[in-house]
Amino acid sequence: xxxxxxxxxxxIVVLGTGGTIAxxxxxxRGAGAYVAGQKPIEDLLVGLTIxxxxxxxxxxxxxxxxxxxxxxxxxxxxxxxxRCRYWLEQAEVxxxxxxxxxxxxxxxxxxxxxxxxxxxxxxxxxxxLTCAMRPADAPDADGPGNLRDALQVLVDPRxxxxxxxx
Numbered sequence: 133x134x135x136x137x138x139x140x141x142x143x144i145v146v147l148g149t150g151g152t153i154a155x156x157x158x159x160x161r162g163a164g165a166y167v168a169g170q171k172p173i174e175d176l177l178v179g180l181t182i183x184x185x186x187x188x189x190x191x192x193x194x195x196x197x198x199x200x201x202x203x204x205x206x207x208x209x210x211x212x213x214x215r216c217r218y219w220l221e222q223a224e225v226x227x228x229x230x231x232x233x234x235x236x237x238x239x240x241x242x243x244x245x246x247x248x249x250x251x252x253x254x255x256x257x258x259x260x261l262t263c264a265m266r267p268a269d270a271p272d273a274d275g276p277g278n279l280r281d282a283l284q285v286l287v288d289p290r291x292x293x294x295x296x297x298x
Contacts, residue, residue, distance in 0.1 A: 141226035141257075143190045144286060145219040148173025149212065149240075150199040151233025153275040155267035166267035168200035168233055176231065176268060180276055183284045189226065191283075201233025201263075204240065212240070213247045220248065220257050227258040227286045231279070234263045237296055245294040258291040 148154060150169025154176060157166045173193045182191075196215050197208045212230070219225050232240055241261055248259060262282035264275035278297070285291055 141224060142188065143192055143222070143224045144186070144226055144229060144283065146173055146177060146191060146193045146229045146231065147212065147215055147219075148176065148193065148195045148231045149197045149201070149204070149208070149233070151201045151231065151235075151237075151263055152267055153231050153233070153262070153264035153278065154198065155264075156269050157267055166270075168267075169198045171268045172198065173231060176275065176279065180279055183280060183287075185284055185287045189287070199233075200235070201237065201240075202235040204233075204236040209240065209243050213244065216244060216248055216259060217251060220251055220255055220259070225257070227260065227291070229279075229282050229286050230259065230261045231275075232261050232263050234265065237261055237263050241294050241296040248294065252293050256292055258286055259294045260286045260291070261294070261296040 152168050154171040155166040155168040156170040173195050177193055196212050216228050219228050244259055260282045262278045264278055266273050268275055
């Protein structure tokens with residue numbers, strides 16, 4: 133018999149790793165130029181329209197890394213695994229959302245699937261990764277919408293395992 137996500141699970145944890153979703157434009161370098169991983173996760177969440185499905189849930193954020201995802205390496209992946217394990221083992225946590233860059237999103241999802249699989253199956257809690265194609269300060273930034281959509285996926289009762297989207 134599988135364990136079930138507790139009715140006490142009233143918290144969502146958002147872990148920031150950087151990437152374009154947290155990038156800021158650098159106009160002096162030319163049109164469309166930006167530096168990834170500049171905006172902290174708590175700043176990305178400020179003013180975000182929260183989906184109605186999250187009513188009554190609290191959101192906690194933690195900055196695990198603040199890098200361009202092409203620079204992801206073993207120490208960052210190990211830190212991300214540790215923080216995911218920590219939060220997923222908390223009864224009040226419903227799931228974990230990770231903001232990430234597009235360059236290594238797939239590799240990180242695969243690693244999390246391998247490293248967290250038994251824990252995710254036992255607790256039936258999802259880990260959702262999201263990213264963006266445009267920096268956070270772009271007029272048409274896609275990050276806020278992607279974050280909102282990822283939060284919606286995270287609280288869907290059918291969501292399990294490691295999920296990625298952007």
